[in-house]
Amino acid sequence: MKLHIPSFVILTLVSLLSLSAAAQQDGPPYTVKPLPPGGPAPRLANGKPDFSGHWLPNGAGQGVSGRFGVDPAARGTFDPKVTPELPPAFLPGAAAKIKSMTEVERELARSSVNCMPRGLPAIWLQNPYSTVIVHTPLMMAQLFEVLNNWRLIHLDGRPVPKNPEPWFHGTSNPRWDGDTLVVESFGFDERTYVSANGWFHSEDLKVTERYSRPSMNYLIVEITVDDPKVLERPWKSAPRRWTLGNGEVYEFYCTNNKEVEELEKLKDQEAGK
Amino acid sequence: MTTRTLRAIAAVSALVVLMAAPSFAHHSFATEFDGSKCRDFTGTLTKIEWANPHGFFYMDIKDPDGKVNNWSFQTYALITLRRAGTSRELFLDNIGKEVWVRGCIARNGREHYAAAGSLKFASDGILRQMGQLQD
Numbered sequence: 001m002k003l004h005i006p007s008f009v010i011l012t013l014v015s016l017l018s019l020s021a022a023a024q025q026d027g028p029p030y031t032v033k034p035l036p037p038g039g040p041a042p043r044l045a046n047g048k049p050d051f052s053g054h055w056l057p058n059g060a061g062q063g064v065s066g067r068f069g070v071d072p073a074a075r076g077t078f079d080p081k082v083t084p085e086l087p088p089a090f091l092p093g094a095a096a097k098i099k100s101m102t103e104v105e106r107e108l109a110r111s112s113v114n115c116m117p118r119g120l121p122a123i124w125l126q127n128p129y130s131t132v133i134v135h136t137p138l139m140m141a142q143l144f145e146v147l148n149n150w151r152l153i154h155l156d157g158r159p160v161p162k163n164p165e166p167w168f169h170g171t172s173n174p175r176w177d178g179d180t181l182v183v184e185s186f187g188f189d190e191r192t193y194v195s196a197n198g199w200f201h202s203e204d205l206k207v208t209e210r211y212s213r214p215s216m217n218y219l220i221v222e223i224t225v226d227d228p229k230v231l232e233r234p235w236k237s238a239p240r241r242w243t244l245g246n247g248e249v250y251e252f253y254c255t256n257n258k259e260v261e262e263l264e265k266l267k268d269q270e271a272g273k
Numbered sequence: 274m275t276t277r278t279l280r281a282i283a284a285v286s287a288l289v290v291l292m293a294a295p296s297f298a299h300h301s302f303a304t305e306f307d308g309s310k311c312r313d314f315t316g317t318l319t320k321i322e323w324a325n326p327h328g329f330f331y332m333d334i335k336d337p338d339g340k341v342n343n344w345s346f347q348t349y350a351l352i353t354l355r356r357a358g359t360s361r362e363l364f365l366d367n368i369g370k371e372v373w374v375r376g377c378i379a380r381n382g383r384e385h386y387a388a389a390g391s392l393k394f395a396s397d398g399i400l401r402q403m404g405q406l407q408d
Binding site: 063066 | 324325326349353357359
């Protein structure tokens with residue numbers, strides 16, 4: 001029997017091999033490499049995929065920051081060359097507001113500088129630390145290392161309030177679409193930013209997360225940001241990957257941040273105070 | 274191998290063919306430190322201050338005139354160091370011993386203060402990444 005291998009398979013494998021070979025020519029062999037897919041994803045008692053695990057925002061299943069010998073293919077949650085993300089299409093007023101921000105204001109808008117919660121969706125899009133998911137048929141608990149934040153997504157079909165309190169992670173309304181968990185969230189605190197470049201959001205922000213686990217070692221999260229007061233049309237992320245780790249989960253607090261004091265002084269100087 | 278299996282391999286391979294992403298620091302490095310003013314430091318580790326989110330370590334470093342100054346160096350977030358295998362214990366074991374650091378000095382003119390990029394303890398000679406590498 002003749003085996004027909006689709007051309008895209010060959011292209012993908014060739015690019016994988018050539019990238020790896022080219023990258024290794026100049027230095028010692030990488031000690032941190034991409035994690036293999038692993039076996040099939042585990043299932044919950046109700047037959048749906050089980051997203052439980054200690055997930056790292058890279059392809060290695062372990063820490064890649066602060067280390068030498070990391071295969072570039074193991075870094076990051078997506079490769080913009082393979083799955084590009086379009087820039088957000090801001091409405092003219094929003095674009096003008098972002099453009100008018102000074103460099104100091106932009107710095108102060110960063111969660112890593114002002115120590116505010118990242119909030120949804122930045123907790124997925126702008127989070128270099130790990131996340132533990134504990135998943136049952138009735139609930140998905142997300143335990144974020146960053147700022148020790150946590151979030152519960154109830155899967156028991158409970159009613160969702162029409163006018164919820166403004167939480168940093170919003171109020172979630174989940175549903176299954178086959179093996180993908182689709183979580184629509186709304187009702188957000190307005191003080192967070194979607195990304196570190198000044199992308200603010202309105203009270204009408206709606207975030208849709210699509211969770212899937214194509215294999216044991218990989219969690220895929222795709223995010224759609226809809227905000228009719230800020231964006232001309234919804235923005236969609238690449239399918240971003242997290243990989244399964246078995247290392248420890250640590251605490252992380254934002255406390256001894258002296259930079260914010262310096263920046264506040266600079267902001268006052270800008271304002272002529 | 275079935276076509277379906279090959280497709281699955283291709284899909285996962287496509288996911289793992291990812292290029293380098295910028296490394297993360299707790300702060301914006303560029304705001305606090307000058308990436309164009311990085312240099313090598315060699316001295317003696319005197320103490321450490323490990324606290325969330327950042328670590329700081331201190332070294333006695335002799336300037337060209339022979340005067341010894343105590344420098345402080347900021348590191349990555351503690352959890353980043355720990356996950357990369359660089360623990361507090363390792364630093365404690367090297368207090369009083371020689372250390373080499375590549376670091377970038379502070380922008381605000383604060384004296385004897387820098388961000389650590391890479392580091393080697395004389396005791397084991399292993400190159401460790403302590404913060405964003407600027408050069």
